[in-house]
Amino acid sequence: MDSIQDAIYNWLTIKVVIDARPDDTAAIETEKMFYDILLEKHNLSNIEVSQDEDMYYVDFDKQGERKKQRFPRELIDVMLNHINQQPEKYRNYPL
Template sequence: MKSLQDALYNWLTIKIVSDARPDDTAATETREFFEEMLTTQHHVSNIETSKDDVMYYVSYQQGGEMKKNRYPRELIEIMLIQINQEPDKYENYPTEDD
């Protein structure tokens, strides 16, 4: 993924799902994938998130400077809303270790 903006958007979207569904192994693995991408490809560190009634804010360090992006909550939360509306379609499958 070439765009840092896209990588942060995808990471935040799946982070929201992963935080809401801590037993969802697919969400956790996908979040970890995007975290690795942010670190290795985009050299991002110290990621912090916050939100208000309208937006999510992502603060991060890149190249020695702090940066901040914002994303509309309705776009970030859509995946979690879909999962909650149709949980049968998003069943958590156990890993081989379980």
């Protein structure tokens, strides 16, 4: 995962799942892994997410500069939609 855009995409996709399923232990572990990549590999800080009806926006600091990336909701919500359509395949298993 060399690009910041790919790293943010992966993190945001699983973050959306956690927001909808806060007790999903697998999602929590995965989100932490992707978040750590953003912090440690890409040196991002002050990561903030906002949204409107069409897009997700991710604002972050990198090397003292504030930056923003945007992603279509339909692209980011794919995983959550899939989980919601087939919940029996995504049961939560406590640690």
